[in-house]
Structure formats: C-alpha cells, structure tokens
Amino acid sequence: MYRLIRAMVALTVTAFGFTALEPAHSRDLELVERLKKNAAEFRHEIGKPGGTLTYSTISGPKTFNLAISTETSSTEILDYVFEGLVETSWLTAEVEPGLAERWESSEDGIVWTFFLRKGVKWADGAPFSTDDVIFTFSRIIYNDDIPASARPGLTIRYRDDVAQTWKKGQVKAEKVDEHTVRFTLPVPFAPFLRAMGTAIYPRHILEKHVDDGTFTSTWDVGTKPGDIIGTGPFTIERYDAGERIVLGRNPRYWQRDAAGKPLPYLDRIVYLVVPNLATSLLKFQAGETDVLEVTGEHYPILKPQETAKNFTLYKRGPNFGTTFLALNMNAGKNSRNDAPFVDPVKLGWFRTLDFRKAVAHSIDKDSIIDNVMNGLGYPQWAAVSPAAGDFHNPEVTRYPYDIDKANALLDGLGWFDGDGDGVREDAEGNNIVFTLATNSGNTVRERVCTIMKQDLARIGVRVNLRFLEFNTLVSQLTSTYDWEAIVIGFTGGVEPHHGINFWHSGERLHLWFPNQEEPATEWEKRIDGLFVRGSRELERRKRVAVYREFQQIASDHVPVVYTALAERITAVRNRFANMTPTLFGLFDVRRLHLK
C-alpha cells in the first residue's frame, strides 16, 4: 500500500533491494515464497477512472502539518498529499524515482545529484522546483526552531577521527539549476537514498510562516482543507472532526499510466473515524469500508464470511513491530537526591548474564502465539524482524522455552529457595522479586505479562505486575528511569539502521541504560561501533554482515528478551483491481481501480 510504503520511508528504510526473507518458521516458507512470486509476476494494468476507497481509522488527524506530525493518524492521511524525491516500491522495496526522475552519486557516496522531474505542479498550480527542495531541507528539516519529524532520520552520527569525538552531521542541499539539486553528506551514509523519500513542502506558501515564526501553528486541523498544498496524488477535500476525512483526486498530479491517462484512477479516498477496533470490524462487515487490518483474534470471524461479503483476507508475513521484555540495567543515580534509579540489589540481578538467560529460557513464545495471537504469529529470536529480509540473522543464539534449563542456570548462580516460600534468594538472602510493568489497555502486552509471571514463578522468581497508563510508562522510561522490568514494543522498518535509536548506548531510547557517555559494557561498545559502521558501509553484502553480527552479539547478551511477531493480515473488498499481496504492500493507491 502506498501509505505503508511512505511510512517505511519515514522510518528511513534501506537503500537496497531484497533478496531473501528468512522465515521464522519452516511452515512460513511457502507464504514468503508466494508473496515474492506475486511481486515478481505482477504487472500494472491500464485502469478505468472513478470510484471511492474507504478506510476506517481509530483517530482522526491531529494536524495537517506533516513536517511536525509524529503520530500515524496524521501522517497516514498526509502521505497522500505530499511526496518525496524518491519512493519505495511496494513490490520489491527498491528505491524508485519520485519527484526526482533520476540521480547520480559520487564514487565515495558523499555527493548526490538529483534531477527533478519537469512539469510537476503543486496542487494550486504553482510550478515545483529546486527552490522547494532547498527550502524544505534548510528552512524546515534542519531548522532548530521546528521540531521536524524527519530530522532524526537525516541526522548522521559519525566519529570524527581527528578530534576523536562523536559528531552529528547534516546533509547540505545546494541548488545547481531550476531542476537540479546537489546534496553533500559529511560521511557516506547508506540509508541516505531511501531517506530522500522525505516529503517536500511548497516554498511559495510556507516560507512566510517560517519567516515569522508561525510555522508550527500553520496548517493545523482548523485550516481550510483546500489550503493544504502538496504535489501528491490526492488533496484533502473535507475534514469533519471525529467523523470522516475525504481525500479527492488531484487533477494536476504528474504521473500518468502506460496509456498516457492521468493518475490516480480513484476519485476519492474516505477515512471514517471510529471509536475502536470493534467498530472498525463491524463497519467492514457491514460493507461500509473496503480495507481492514485484521488481528489474529478477529481472523476466525472474518474468514468464513469471505465469499458472502465479497472480500479476501491476505496474510502478509511477520510484522516489523516487536514486543519484548527489558530489564533495567541503569547504574545511574538521580541527580536531585542521589538515589539510584534502580535498587542496587535488583540492578545486580539484572546485570547478571545468567539471570537474563534464565529469564529468556522461561518465556513460552508458543503459548503467546497460540493464546494471544490466535496462532497467527512467529516466535522472534533476533533483534531484526524476519520481515526485514536478509538483514535478519536466522542463526542467532536462541533461548527456547525450557524451565529446567532456566532453573539450572539460577542454581548455577547459587540462588536457591532456602526458606521454602517458592521464591529463590540471591547470595545475600534477598528474595528475587521485581515489578513488571506495561501499558494498561494493551491486552496483548497485558496477556504476555501474565504468561511471563506464571513462567517466572516456575523458576522461583516472583513478579508483581503493574499496568500503567501509557504516558506514565513513557516518562518512567525516558525521564525518571525508576522502572524494574517492562514489556513494551517498538515499531521497525526494513532499514536496520533505524534501530540505532534503541541500540546505541548514547541514545535516549537505549532503554536498559540510556544516554551513556561511554558504553558501560564491552558488548554495548561493539554494538555501538557496528551501527556506525553499518550506516557508512555502502556495499550491501558487507552491510548485511555488520547487522547480522550485531544481532549475534545482542542475542548472546540478552539485554532484551523478544516474544513473538504477529502476522500481518489485511482484508480487502474484492472490488478493486491492480493489486496483489507482497511482502511490502498490497497496491499502489494511484493505480488501484474498480473492477
């Protein structure tokens, strides 16, 4: 799907194509092969204009200002309105021309020249040119006064070999002529080309708002929808807050089909705002919407209705989003009262490798898949999802569900249950008890926690469950650091470099010990180095090796214990043509048409 692809671009996806997708399970091999075959055999056909595609969404857009929006409820809509210089293919995940029709790069990967498509117009008729690209990069993305969501992805972390310090570099954009723009990078940066999918904004409309400092309040949801000007295939026609968003065909859109007819084919895309997933399901069953993302638990409801209600359920392989257990290994102290973030006794357990391994061995992934995902999921062992193609390392150290082995590991540490209360004591006689938190309302994570609690009890570790409101949880993770153990998830993409936020020891989201000046352990140091190397390595084969090595180290030291990846399932009404399920999407919304 177009928007899925754009979301991936936003996550700075890899600059390289996909060769192999390692299945998590042998039974999935067939599915993966079929999806790859679909993509290889697919050819777009000439469509007929007209028609409406209807989605449902849990929450409407919070802003129409794509540059500063971070939540998918807004970006999902705005990705139809704005485009980048390149785009990612929904068939192969290859980078394809977008607003730029071609590009060149210097041998060392430092200088990139993009040749813009001629004749592209903004939705209000103004011509698109290099000035818009320069404006977007220098005035919006790299403007410190604007919290641009694209900035982290376009900030390059590198080690200055002369000064021996870490630096953060930016991409320099220069105008060559009206339709040529040159980018200069501080160091080679492998994810750069795909990151060029970042949206370009109209200078002739937004420049005055950047000048007078009102950019962050420009294009809020109160703006007249017709004033939101992009180059994308659709424009916002109307927005009734809490009710619906209607996107209309952009008649000035540049792309044409093979017969020279204008794209997109569809007249409208409608998003119905619904209160919850159950309503989404009901709306889809009632035929009011055309597309539905389906959870494993809802699959058995829809499957028998496929023929009668004229839709098809497409299984699309493991998800990118991970759910994992993390133990707090933060040795820091609160600067205000000098109290350690984590009780030193517990910190001691969490930093013991064999304890973490024992915990990993006691996670029953199969039960999580069967009981939480209704059997529609894949056990996860490596830090990179199998959905990310050959960056996924299938040979990492695995910790299969094995209570006896977990018990043996704890016995080996000399932690026994001396007083017979069912809970082991460490060498100093402290009961091994800790609090496991997750965000309340997320039933998947709550159930995963309950399964973990049961299993950890079997190895003599007592866990108190604590379900917290999401923002409370986030503030514990990123500012107060006073959590002990947590089950949480991260979204991911096909570009492994995206994981640097989480894996680099100097990062804020390096959950178990964030913002370290120097890596606390030798293996964290190695992972830091690998991430930096991976981003500078332009040869795909070597890059794959780098990220595979990182996954191996991560699996050997188990800072986090992965659980399971859900199957991606999408239901689509059988009214549309020019679509097929692939590993990366279902269709290009510009070429989707009614049968």
Place this chain on the structure above:
Amino acid sequence: MSPEPETAIRERRGTPGSRSPFRRALSRLRRNRLAMLGFWILVFLYGTAIFADFLSPHHYAASARKKAYHPPMITWVHFFDENGLTWPYVRNSAFEFDENQRKVYRETPGTAYPIGLFVTGDAYRFLGLIETRLHLFGLRGVENISHTDPNRPMLFLLGSDNFGRDVLSRLLYGGRISLSVGLVGVAITFVLGMLIGGASGYFGGRTDMLIQRLCEMLMMMPGFYLLLALRAAIPADWSSFETYLAIVVILSFIGWASLARIIRGLVLSISEMDYVTSARAMGVPHSRIIIRHVLPNTFSYAIVAATMSIPGYILGESGLSLIGLGIQDPEASWGNMLALAMDIAQIRFHPWILIPGVLIFITVMAFNYIGDGLRDALDPHGVQQ
C-alpha cells in the same frame, strides 16, 4: 368462668399489636416473595464464596497452557464406556486450528479421567485454618501429572479462559472478592456516613457548614476519575490482599458523602424532638445522645440505603477490574474475568466468558429485591396485617 389457659394469654401477647417493630418488619419481609428469593440467592452465592476452595475443582491460578478457551465440559461428560454404564468420566482433549483458524477441541481417544467426589487436588487452607487438599469434586487419576504440563487434563465444567484456567473455579474464588467488596465497603461507608452525618445534623452551625461543604466537594468530583487517581497511588509491590483492601477503601471513600447528607437531614429534624431536647437538658453527653437517641431513628432508612448501595460497590469493583485497575490477574474477580468479554471475537466464539456478568447481574438484582423488601417492611406506615 374458668381462667384462661396460660398459652392463650401468651398468644394474645403475641398478636401483631404487641410485637416489637423489628419482629413485625421481619414477618412482613418474610411474606415478600421477591425479597426472600433474593435472600436465598445471596445465601447460596455467599455460601459458595466462603467454601470456594473446597467447592472448586482447581485453584484459581491453575492452568493448562494449551487449553485456552476450552468449551464447557458439562456436555463432555461420559456415562458409558465399552462395558456399559459407569462412573461419569471425561477424556483429555487437545485443540487444532480449523480452516478458519478457530481453535477446535477434540477428545483424545483412550484417555479417561473419572470425576470423583472428595478428591485430592491443589492445597488450600479450609476456612483459612486447616491445611488440606480435599476438594468436593475433581478429576481422579491426575495426581502424577505435572502441573506445568501445558496439556494436562483439567475439569472445565464451565469452560476455560484465555490462559486455560477453569472458569468455574475462578467464579467461585472471584465471588469472594466481588461479593465481599460490597459488604466491607458498605460497612465503612455506613459507619463514616452515619457518624459524620449525625454529628453534622445534631450540632448544626459551623460544624454542619464545614462538613456539608466537604461532602459537596467529594460529591462534586467525578467519581470514576477520583477512583482512577486513588488507584494510581497504590504501590506496585502491594500484595493482592492489600490492593483489594485499598480498593474497598477507595470505593467507600467516595460513597460516604451522599449518605452523610441524607442522615444529616434526618437528624436535623430528629434533634428538634422533645425527647432529644430533654436529654440535652438533663446533661446527657452529646456523643451518647447522637448514638443512643438520634441515630437509631435513622436506622430504617440507613439499612435500606446500605442494602441498595451494595450493588454499587460490586459494580465499582467490576468496573475497575474490567479496565485492569482493580484486582490483578491471576487473582480472580468477576470484573477482571469479564474483561475478556470486551472483545467481540471472544464473545462470539467463547460465550461462556460472559458467565461472570450473569452472576453480577443476579447478585445486583438480588440485593435490589431485598432492598425493596426491606423498605416496604421497615416503613412504619406500612399496612399492618
């Protein structure tokens, strides 16, 4: 004329006109069919809650991992084997996903576990005192099967939940929490509301003003958000029993204000009565006047109000547990059991997870019937029979 026999005199004394108001009310209550139905339902429910550990075939947390959402086994009980009629038994079972990815349980041929009476099972303390393993009923022949075996045979008469735990056992254990929360909560509210309301009405003036404004402030706050805020203040490492108590206290903390206001209104008029004025004139201490002379006159209202407010506590606990802020898994309460039913797919394929809701409904109805009956029975202007 011969003297009347003594029994006749006693009988005459026993005519309605001479019985105590309490006895009269009781007899009126006894004649109220609905109220008595409610009463016996509650006696039954509280009885099962008290003896939950003996009556339940399994511990509330006992699970067979690979038996999530097992359908109720009531219809799976076999009475015949190859030799004809036999002691009732069930077979072990295992699931497979069907073509629609639905879990379908099938009996495993060749296995048979008789349902025995007075079997040994999970250990518990009977009435909190005697350590025992005796259960009223359960499966025989499972003693040597490990509790961690994900596919072990268990008796799911009313089905199993999403972790493969017995719904019947959890209902029985959950009843302990869901049913007692109302009683404990009302006891706290009752004492607080009566005393504070009584003092407020009796003393009047500035005391009254302060107390009433405090009540209004409490009543002004949106109850549900106050619950959430107070719940968030409970430390994570509290045991489930402490959390339970805290929840009851939180619930009563919100509830007492409205009771106090009504009691205050009643007391206001009662304290103007001559006997109160004379008690005051005789120098009886205030506390004694309030407790001995004033408050008893509000009892008939208070008893009815208390009965009618118990369902509120039960629903409050269910509501909190339903959204995951009350009793935490694996502890059972009817509310947190019902949380499973928040997903349309689960109700559709596993309707037995709605049973706790049915029990909450029945309990609330029973309390309401009794409350109505009590109101009629305690009404001094009610028809004398």
